[in-house]
Amino acid sequence: MRDIGAAVIGTGFIGSVHLNTLRRLGVPVAGVLGSSPSRGAERAKALGVPRAYGSLDELLADPAVQVVHVTSPNVAHYPQVKAILGAGKHVICEKPLSMTSAQSADMLALARASGKIAAVCYNTRFYPLNQHAHGMMSAGELGDLRLITGQFHQDWLAKETDWNWRLEADEGGPLRSVSDIGTHWVDLTNFITGQKPVAVMAELATFIPERQKPLGPVETFTTATGATETRKIATDDAATILLRYGNGGRGVLTTSQISHGRRGLLTWDISGSKASAAWSAEAPENLWIGHREAPNQILLRDPSLMNPFGAAASGMPGGHPEGFADTWAAFFSQVYADVARGSRGPQSTWASFEDGHYEMLFCDAVLESAAQGTWVNIAGGN
């Protein structure tokens, strides 16, 4: 992967994560594209990147670039990805894939037609124990899915003085907690269970109907100071969602960005017909495995104890904790191997545009269900 050149669109928090991961893997990063030419130039210097492109066209014209990473705000994903695929380059796009499922359907069709690698950044799949759980489930070790519960709770928008561009529907889309973090959970558990929910019953809640918007810019996960204006907020601070799976399994998901003391508590808990398993992002190196007639187990991440999926995603021997940054290394490592190969490998586990498009359909169904107060079927569930 050291011969494949990359460029990164977006230079904020998650853009830096992409950049640092590429460096760690030895992938040459040709340049970055900022939100404006001057911002891009400033960030390129700060980040030590050789070049700041003046425009997407300039980026796409750079022959050193074979893979483009899209970390811009959600609203920009659609036009950028179309241009990238149109230019014959591979693309790794942040989630959610787009603003609407019509866009993501287009993007999926383009990706298929292009034959290029097109990945969505659901990095959470790449915690090695999530990969291991995927392997356990596909090998039938837990039996059939009966019940899955889980959550993704944060607190960074718990106060009315907290602000972020995602709060307003025109920039982040009509959903917030469901779209921004809920789709992480949906993607992760779809990956693990091998199923996609077929119907959803959702309730959306906005507990803080008015917030103070700073007049100046705000970085994600930072707090602004200075003058503000009051804005009405309609996007979801939290959501409570019931799920139905094609095999008769049931599920529950809650999302929240207002839970004091929870920074990024993504959890899942699967009750299968043979055994159970559970995992939490707050203790990502432990997989709980539940038994009725034997002691429960805690699998501490260790390649020597894991199935091939888990072992492949482990960058370290046991006893050397891995974290968020390491999931990106495992993720990109697999994608770039597929770029080198020219197609998705048979054992590859990164989220495809099919997955990203499903997440958009899921969001559509959530919105419709919440509006109607009834169950809504999800196209693309299985």
Add this chain to the structure above:
Amino acid sequence: MRDIGAAVIGTGFIGSVHLNTLRRLGVPVAGVLGSSPSRGAERAKALGVPRAYGSLDELLADPAVQVVHVTSPNVAHYPQVKAILGAGKHVICEKPLSMTSAQSADMLALARASGKIAAVCYNTRFYPLNQHAHGMMSAGELGDLRLITGQFHQDWLAKETDWNWRLEADEGGPLRSVSDIGTHWVDLTNFITGQKPVAVMAELATFIPERQKPLGPVETFTTATGATETRKIATDDAATILLRYGNGGRGVLTTSQISHGRRGLLTWDISGSKASAAWSAEAPENLWIGHREAPNQILLRDPSLMNPFGAAASGMPGGHPEGFADTWAAFFSQVYADVARGSRGPQSTWASFEDGHYEMLFCDAVLESAAQGTWVNIAGGN
């Protein structure tokens, strides 16, 4: 409370818990009533109780008995409680209070008219940290309720060869996991939050549609051997439930009796407008308190660190773990103090027949919602 005589109806697992708790508190137990006179006599001897009544009438005629504990199967609660209150005795009844809300409405009216103490056995309230959480919430320390999530998961009915009388609707009622364990969660969280859900959206699941029923008797939490017959099962192995609260708060509850490795995992997690709190019955001596702008806290049960509600329910200093049996001691201790006083004390926290009746209305709404696939309002919510 050592002058107040008690009798216990039912001599199974939970009947023994009642009996042992009464003894520990020094309450004289006059006798027990078994499922049949011979069973009663046999159990009285085994349990070291002076007398086995031949009938409820005989029990009620015993002047040594002032308080009657009802631990019989659900279907017997209604007639027995009516007779007990009619005989002018106090009653402590196992949950759920009855088979239908019509019955519980009657029982509530009778209890009010009688002026007797009438308690329902939601003992989980009496884990001292649940009492403490109740105190925190009523003092406004968590702010307004925004989101509450939780579960009660067990595994004792995870296999098709598991059998219990609760599986069949005619003995245990049309609901199973919701009625047997879900109402524990509802009662507990109503107690803590000071609110009762006003609407519910429920989904019921029966993953094991046919089970093997032993031809002989089975004790709760034991496994039968011998010949069986196949029975179709319609009651819920699990349920997934959304909740709406009167103040705009939202909730999620899941119940399961088929989750391998979970013996009695009752948890709740409250996101308030000021702070969060969470508790698990698997670690009942720890209360998690969540903050946005300070480290989270773990309150290890200790009377010296707790509010009056928590301290009053603590039987031991910190560092001496309490458990299930101790909740009964705190519960009965408070009820018998009220019996001695002749009325419910102003700081009493045991579940009343009002609470027990609400739980029946909750079950009605769950059944209706699951049948219709829509939200259903709950009479009695607030």
Add this chain to the structure above:
Amino acid sequence: MRDIGAAVIGTGFIGSVHLNTLRRLGVPVAGVLGSSPSRGAERAKALGVPRAYGSLDELLADPAVQVVHVTSPNVAHYPQVKAILGAGKHVICEKPLSMTSAQSADMLALARASGKIAAVCYNTRFYPLNQHAHGMMSAGELGDLRLITGQFHQDWLAKETDWNWRLEADEGGPLRSVSDIGTHWVDLTNFITGQKPVAVMAELATFIPERQKPLGPVETFTTATGATETRKIATDDAATILLRYGNGGRGVLTTSQISHGRRGLLTWDISGSKASAAWSAEAPENLWIGHREAPNQILLRDPSLMNPFGAAASGMPGGHPEGFADTWAAFFSQVYADVARGSRGPQSTWASFEDGHYEMLFCDAVLESAAQGTWVNIAGGN
């Protein structure tokens, strides 16, 4: 055991624990003996006990008493136990057994000669998972003992204004943390491993050399108010101790009564040649079992998953947490069964006077080692 009469010497915190446990088991308690006749009368009334003895002689003369529980201050154990055994009664004595090993040697000889049941109150053995660990170790499931580490840390004497009679050597003996809580750990791990340390290397520390002694009385685990006087303290606030076992195994124990935030953190962690195990009194319903070539296990207390030792000590099915009070019920239940039988049962696991005497020899060795700064052999180790 409902025909065997008991009396309790001492009416403080631990005396109440004895009393409540006896009641719960249905053992008739004939009376109590207080620190003075008036204190005894007052406490008997408060505790609902029929009789307060005016003296030990009066107690011993009561034909209703077959078993005497000794919960008086350490200094009184020796004369009281001698009198009890001399009177032909069974005895259950609080730990540590005596003030000196000369006393405990005498007590052991008397107990042997008497043929009576003579137990020491190391109740911690009776957490069911400690019983289970004992069973695992004796069945060879962990292999040979290699390394054992652990602690007993509390914080109730962390401040110079904390006071208790144990602080002064003339009432509590020359050791404090080692004697009061360290011997709990030694007894427990001796029971589990089936070995008694053969040599010790100890270091004693008094971090608070002067304390404020209240002029009035102080109950254990309570805080006094009012006038105080300054007293020099020579007993150990904490101790750090290395251990050698007869089979070549090694150990480490620390005791502390000054560790802020630790109320009763007794832990042990055994590395055997085949597997490991660990337990903590802060999570007494979980036993960690460690493997090199398989996932680690968490055994959640459940009689259906435990060996006969663990199952016998379990009063409740899984999913119903047990605690400190329940250990006493399991402990006394076994002792009274042996009283009924007339001798220690072949599977009995309560601490004998042999064990209690060993603990005194251990304390002797600790004192000598700390004074000399060298390893000291322990008579009675094996």
Add this chain to the structure above:
Amino acid sequence: MRDIGAAVIGTGFIGSVHLNTLRRLGVPVAGVLGSSPSRGAERAKALGVPRAYGSLDELLADPAVQVVHVTSPNVAHYPQVKAILGAGKHVICEKPLSMTSAQSADMLALARASGKIAAVCYNTRFYPLNQHAHGMMSAGELGDLRLITGQFHQDWLAKETDWNWRLEADEGGPLRSVSDIGTHWVDLTNFITGQKPVAVMAELATFIPERQKPLGPVETFTTATGATETRKIATDDAATILLRYGNGGRGVLTTSQISHGRRGLLTWDISGSKASAAWSAEAPENLWIGHREAPNQILLRDPSLMNPFGAAASGMPGGHPEGFADTWAAFFSQVYADVARGSRGPQSTWASFEDGHYEMLFCDAVLESAAQGTWVNIAGGN
């Protein structure tokens, strides 16, 4: 730091960690030096490094190299570091610093004389919560050190068929568990407490006196196959160690490489005169803070809640778990900033050669104490 060139000696597991970290930070790596020229060439190709040096001289002659990372076996540290400093380059050396304290004394003198940056790889300091704990302790938030306990337990040498070069004294030195992992604990806790033990009482244990040595090569943390020969082993499988601090504080450390199920369980637990704190490498994102008169706290790593030391070492916002790899990034980032500055910064927290030399003196004292069975003073303690 993107103008400073580096080279790495050693291409095994830890060499790769160095290399990947440098890449992630954008530090250009000029080349590597393998255990032989052919091994070096092969590894350079595999790792994507531009150059493999044929010898240390060749490496030192490369003007592109300003900082040399030493990850060779312990026995090579001394001559290599001397040459590196002699060549006027900065050095980052793996731990332990040398085979003997005579060597490390020399190395320290050379480092001082050179004025170059000379760091030792005690990366564990750079878990952000360890940095935070250092800040808490230096600000007096825990009060005076009273008691510190802890361990570093692994299981990779638990079986007699496990082999590694560290097992034999002539390659790894006379100590093994103490030197390889114990010094990690000593360095970390010295950093946090601001003190260095002044005396030690140690016991060394070799539970597996004979092992099977493979005739072919073995990588650390891997298992060999094929023919073996029996070798007698004299180095420590485990050690139990008492510590005395200059202020009267006491400590206990155990090290083990034979504890089944523990992959890298490094823990510390400090009882201060005002409060307590504890941390475990198995849950590195949580710091436990203990209080006597308030609930205990769990600080979940988050720069917004940490002191400047902790915040500076955090690469991610809260809710994005950091791990082992991230400690290296924080560590090297600080060292390279000091290289750029030309001297150690006033707030720098990396382990110096003074620290590394102390660790060697500590090992000397451990060996002497274990041989004599007495306390031994440590030169350099404070």
